[in-house]
Amino acid sequence: xxxxxxxxxxxxxxxxxxxxxxxxxxxxxxxxxxxxxxxxxxxxxxxxxxxxxxxxxxxxxxxxxxxxxxxxxxxxxxxxxxxxxxxxxxxxxxxxxxxxxxxxxxxxxxxxxxxxxxxxxxxxxxxxxxxxxxxxxxxxxxxxxxxxxxxxxxxxxxxxxxxxxxxxxxxxxxxxxxxxxxxxxxxxxxxxxxxxxxxxxxxxxxxxxxxxxxxxxxxxxxxxxxxxxxxxxxxxxxxxxxxxxxxxxxxxxxxxxxxxxxxxxxxxxxxxxxxxxxxxxxxxxxxxxxxxxxxxxxxxxxxxxxxxxxxxxxxxxx
Numbered sequence: 001x002x003x004x005x006x007x008x009x010x011x012x013x014x015x016x017x018x019x020x021x022x023x024x025x026x027x028x029x030x031x032x033x034x035x036x037x038x039x040x041x042x043x044x045x046x047x048x049x050x051x052x053x054x055x056x057x058x059x060x061x062x063x064x065x066x067x068x069x070x071x072x073x074x075x076x077x078x079x080x081x082x083x084x085x086x087x088x089x090x091x092x093x094x095x096x097x098x099x100x101x102x103x104x105x106x107x108x109x110x111x112x113x114x115x116x117x118x119x120x121x122x123x124x125x126x127x128x129x130x131x132x133x134x135x136x137x138x139x140x141x142x143x144x145x146x147x148x149x150x151x152x153x154x155x156x157x158x159x160x161x162x163x164x165x166x167x168x169x170x171x172x173x174x175x176x177x178x179x180x181x182x183x184x185x186x187x188x189x190x191x192x193x194x195x196x197x198x199x200x201x202x203x204x205x206x207x208x209x210x211x212x213x214x215x216x217x218x219x220x221x222x223x224x225x226x227x228x229x230x231x232x233x234x235x236x237x238x239x240x241x242x243x244x245x246x247x248x249x250x251x252x253x254x255x256x257x258x259x260x261x262x263x264x265x266x267x268x269x270x271x272x273x274x275x276x277x278x279x280x281x282x283x284x285x286x287x288x289x290x291x292x293x294x295x296x297x298x299x300x301x302x303x304x305x306x307x308x309x310x311x312x313x314x315x316x317x318x
Contacts, residue, residue, distance in 0.1 A: 043185075043187060044187065047187055047190070048185055048187075051185050051279050051280070054280055055180075055182065058180070058282065059177075059179055059180060062177060062180070062288070063174065063177060065150075065169030065170075065174065066167065066169065067174070068285040068288050068289050068292055069171060069173040069174045069177055069288060069289055070167045070168060070169055070171045070173075070174055071165060071166070071167055071171070071173075071289045071291035071292055072095045072096070072166050072167065072168045072171045072172075072173075072291065073094050073095045073164075073165070073166030073291060074163060074164065074165050074166065074291035074292075075092060075163060075164055076161060076162065076163050076164075077092075077104065077106050077155060077162040077163055077164050078106070078162075079106050079107065079108050080106065081103050081104070081105050082103065082104045082105075082106075083100070083102075083103055084100075084101040084102055084103065084104050084114075084153065084164075085097075085098060085100040085101045085102075085117070086098065086099055086101075087099035087100060092104065092164055094151075094153060094164075094166045095166060095168070096148070096151045096166070096168055097148030097149070097151050097153075098117070098119075098120045098121065098122075098148060100117040100120060101116070101117060101120055101122060101146070101148065101153065102114055102115050102116040102117040102120060102122065103115045103117075104134075104155070106155075106162055110157070110162075111133070112133065112134035112135070112136070112155055112162075113131060113132065113133050113134060114129070114131070114132055114134055114146060115130070116129050116130055116131070116132075116146075120148070121148065122146050122147065122148055123146075123147045124144060124145065124146055124147070129146070132144070132146075134146075134154070136155055136156050136157040136162070137156050137157070138157055143155060143156055143165075150168070150169050150170070151166065151167070151168045151169075152166070152167045152168075153165070153166050158208065158210075158212045158214065158293065159212050159213060159214075161210075161212055165291065173288075173289060173316065180282075180283065180311050180312075180314050181311070181312040181313070181314070181315075182310065182311055182312060183256075183279075183308050183309050183310060183311075183312060185279050185309075186279065186308065186309050189277070189278035189279055189307065189308075189309035190275065190276075190277045190278070190279060191224050191226070191275070191276045191277075191278070192224075192273050192274075192275055192276075193222040193223055193224035193233075193273060193274045193275075193276050194222070194223045194224070194272060194273055194274075195220060195221075195222055195223075195269035195272055195273055195274045196220050196221050196222075196223055196232075197219060197220035197269070198218070198219060198220050198221075201217045201218060201219045201220075201237075202217075202218045203215055203216065203217060203218065204216055204218050204234065204298055204300075206247065206295040206296065206298060207295070207296050207298075208293050208294060208295050208296065209260055209286045209293050209294055209295075209296060210293045212293075214295055216236040216238075216295075217236065217237060217238055218234050218235070218236065218237075219235070219237045219240070219244075220235075220269075221233060221234050221235075222235065222244075222246075222266075222274045224276065226305060227305070229304075229305070231303055231305065232300075233246050233248060233276070233300075233301050233303075234246075234298065234300050234301055235266070237268075241268055242268070243265055243266065243267060243268065244265070244266045244267070244268060244269075244274065245263070245264075245265055246263070246264040246265070246266065246276070246301065247261045247262075247263060247284075247295050247296070247297050247298065247301055248261060248262060248263075248264060248281070248297050248301040248302070248303060248307075249261050249262070249296075249297035249301065249302045249303065250262075250302070250303040250304075250307040251303070251304065251305060251306040251307070252306055252307060252308060253297075253302075256308075256312050256313065257281075257283075257307075257310075257311070257312055257313055258283050258284065258287035258313050258314070260284065260286065260287070260294075260296045260297065261284055261294075261295065261296050261297035261301075262281040262282060262283060262284065262297075262310060262311065263281070263282050263283075263284050264276065264277075264278065264280065264281045264282070264310075265280070278307050278309040278310050279309045279310055280310060281307065281309060281310025281311060282310060282311045283311050283313070283314050287313065287314050287316075288314050288316060289316065290316070
């Protein structure tokens, strides 16, 4: 499903990037040296334990009934009226619930309304519904979830494109989840990069996995050296002081790791540096579930480097 950038940012920041010219090669300030690991490359037991804890917490979140693996259906919604239900004859066939859910109306203005079928037993906010207006995820309080038991149907919007989503806490992908494969922990990939803020935040258009564009705020770049070469990564940050969100690819992408991108989160810069811990590079939601749409790594963040750290490709069956 297409998701606003805020869905991926740890502090609720927007996952939207707006077009900017490629970041220029930064001038080499005197303080830039080959970026050393944030800590000794020795296998510090405390650091190894922290990565194992991070992995457990990450997998616990993926196992939650409302997590990324709970999506079981998705599709686009055109302007007009659409019959919704689990029966094959509907315009929108959902993978569960009553045979006839009702009719979804999308006006050219973007206004949405749902008319429940008699006896469908649908609810919004725990109350039975007849005809109700719907909000997307871009509106306060949205998206409006229509429930059939614990299964949920709702509508999202990316740019001018509307789409429907279906989530089920009993999804087969949730039941089948057995963890995410990783590279072995390598402390040398815990890197202290130099932070180079831009005079004013820039905007960059991110292409999503369904071809739409999402704009985002780029406050600066993290610069580091590896194997004698210099690299720069652009993070998304909706508001000053919030965590940095890196969408990156490297020479493992499409081979050992997901081809579109991996995500990496970092605390805001302190004393002119940012800690990039590639052992925490993770699969984006769209790598875990084909019903989720997420941003792809921009050209500026495609590293000519083998980053053998973090999560490997998740072997989903669909």
